[in-house]
Amino acid sequence: MTTPLFHVSLPDIDDAAHFAPLQIALEGLAQINEWHIRRSLRRVARGLSDTIIPPLYASGVVYREEAPGHEDWMDVPAVLRQGYADCEDLAAYRTAELRVAGFNVEPVIKWQWVPREIMIRQGYPEHHLPGRGVWLVHCCVRWPDGRIEDPSRILGMGGQFMERI
Numbered sequence: 001m002t003t004p005l006f007h008v009s010l011p012d013i014d015d016a017a018h019f020a021p022l023q024i025a026l027e028g029l030a031q032i033n034e035w036h037i038r039r040s041l042r043r044v045a046r047g048l049s050d051t052i053i054p055p056l057y058a059s060g061v062v063y064r065e066e067a068p069g070h071e072d073w074m075d076v077p078a079v080l081r082q083g084y085a086d087c088e089d090l091a092a093y094r095t096a097e098l099r100v101a102g103f104n105v106e107p108v109i110k111w112q113w114v115p116r117e118i119m120i121r122q123g124y125p126e127h128h129l130p131g132r133g134v135w136l137v138h139c140c141v142r143w144p145d146g147r148i149e150d151p152s153r154i155l156g157m158g159g160q161f162m163e164r165i
Helices: 020-045 076-082 087-100 116-121
Strands: 106-115 133-142
Touching: 020 076, 020 087, 020 106, 076 087, 087 106, 087 133, 106 116, 116 133
Parallel strands: none
Antiparallel strands: 106 133
16 A cells, blocks of 8 residues: 655754654654564464565665655565665664664664755756755664664665765
8 A cells, every 4th residue: 555645844944953854754664664574573473474574685675766856755565565765765674673673773864955066066967956955865774872874875875975974
């Protein structure tokens, strides 16, 4: 089942809180994924299924960026069906799998303002870029010791641009 569009309003005048609603949504997606993973394990334990949701890095899923201006947030079953995903999907999948295994990790959103001219030099289509530039947003997993794990990079995201944010 595909749900209807999910519209989230981001505060325009408060840079510190601009992405807070997305952080909440990312946490929600991670919790949905935890439910899917735990359910698959329970079903196998009860003999109701022989299919366990695989660990992300063993699943065959790869990173693929969505088209500019387009965002589909997908849970684990949708990611597995599609075979590829963007950073929010991968971070939420990996967070859920690690939590089910007993690790106290959290999904995080990193962001940086990137001027229009730099985005164009990086190869983004000019006609997709608004006025002065864009907020570049990237989702990862934070371990309890503060270490950041980037599932997108591990699964094929190229470039070094995101390393600077």
